[in-house]
Amino acid sequence: MPNRSSSAGLRASARPVRTRRGAAEVEQAISDAVVVELAEVGFGRLTFDSVAERAGTGKSPLYRRWSDTTALVIDTLEKLGMDPAGYVRTGVLRADLIGFTRYMTNTHQGVKGAAFRSLLGEAQRDPELLERFKAQILAPLFDSLTELLRDAAQRGEVSSKRLTPVVLEVLHALIVKRLILETRDLSTDDITEMVDQVLLPLVVSEH
Structure with missing residues (x-):
C-alpha cells in the first residue's frame, strides 16, 4: 500500500538536519512538524520538544511565538484547511457534487487526514x-x-425549499463521517455512490 504522506508535502518519519534557514522556512517546517506530530502521537502528546526536533530547529522560535502547545496547534489549523477556491465548478450539480467532494478528499488524505481525526477526538x-x-x-x-x-x-x-437547515445538516454530517472519520481515502466510486444515493435525492424534488 503506497505511503501518501509525501503527497501531503510532509515527511512522517525523517527529522530534517538543522541548517541556516529564513524565518518563513522555519515557520513552514514548524507547521509541517505539528501536522505530522498530530497524526503520529496526537494532540495530548505533542510537545514543543517533539515539534522542534521534527522541524530541525531550536525551541526558541516556538516559545517566542506561542504560549503553549494549544496555541501552537490552533495557529496551525489554518494550514490544515481546504481552500474552496481551488475547485472550479462545472455548473452542473451532479458533476460539481462529485468533483467538489473529490477535491476535498484530495486535500484531506494521508498525514493531513490522520491529523484531522486526531484533532476531532481531542477537540x-x-x-x-x-x-x-x-x-x-x-x-x-x-x-x-x-x-x-x-x-x-x-x-x-x-428547489430552494429543499435546502432546509435539517437537510444541510444531514449533508454536512455525511461529509464529515465519510471524508474525515474514515480511515481510508474515498475512491471515485465511493463518492459517486454517496452523491447518487444520498446527496442528490435529499435536495432534488421528485416530479
Whole structure:
C-alpha cells in the first residue's frame, strides 16, 4: 500500500538536519512538524520538544511565538484547511457534487487526514480548540457546499425549499463521517455512490 504522506508535502518519519534557514522556512517546517506530530502521537502528546526536533530547529522560535502547545496547534489549523477556491465548478450539480467532494478528499488524505481525526477526538475536551476547528476547518467546507447547492437552486436544478437547515445538516454530517472519520481515502466510486444515493435525492424534488 503506497505511503501518501509525501503527497501531503510532509515527511512522517525523517527529522530534517538543522541548517541556516529564513524565518518563513522555519515557520513552514514548524507547521509541517505539528501536522505530522498530530497524526503520529496526537494532540495530548505533542510537545514543543517533539515539534522542534521534527522541524530541525531550536525551541526558541516556538516559545517566542506561542504560549503553549494549544496555541501552537490552533495557529496551525489554518494550514490544515481546504481552500474552496481551488475547485472550479462545472455548473452542473451532479458533476460539481462529485468533483467538489473529490477535491476535498484530495486535500484531506494521508498525514493531513490522520491529523484531522486526531484533532476531532481531542477537540471535544478543549472548547477553544473545538471552536477554532469548527470555524477554520469545517465551516469553510460546509459554506462552500451550501453555496454550491444554492447556486444550483438559482439555476433551477433543485428547489430552494429543499435546502432546509435539517437537510444541510444531514449533508454536512455525511461529509464529515465519510471524508474525515474514515480511515481510508474515498475512491471515485465511493463518492459517486454517496452523491447518487444520498446527496442528490435529499435536495432534488421528485416530479
